[in-house]
Amino acid sequence: MTFPNDETGQVLAEMQDAGIDLAVIHNVVFFQLFEKKEQAEAMAELLKNKAPDMVLSIHPDETPNVWDLDCTVKMLPDYDAIVAQEAQFEQIAAKFNGYNDGWGIEA
Helix, strand or coil, rough: CCCCCCCCHHHHHHHHHCCCCCCCCEEEEEEEECHCCCCHHHHHHHHHHHHCCCCEEEEEECCCCCCEEECCCCCCCCHHHHHHHHHHHHHHHHHCCCCCEEEECCC
């Protein structure tokens, strides 16, 4: 399987090369970053109401004064689906002065 020549495509290609089966459902984690814990909590509250099955985790980032909201979605790690989900999270995070900071698969 080949992927587009961008960051998401590169990550998927590396996962495929590492032997991860991309044809099955995985826990895909999307990372949102905020300057304040309250911003991360506000987005988490919104997501809890919209998607109660989504697993959410708020924790301090490695960078000082930055908070992470990790949003875990059970999904097929398909290029188009990941790009679309990232765009949706980016729009929501922006409402709380945050931004999407990539994604990964729980190993």
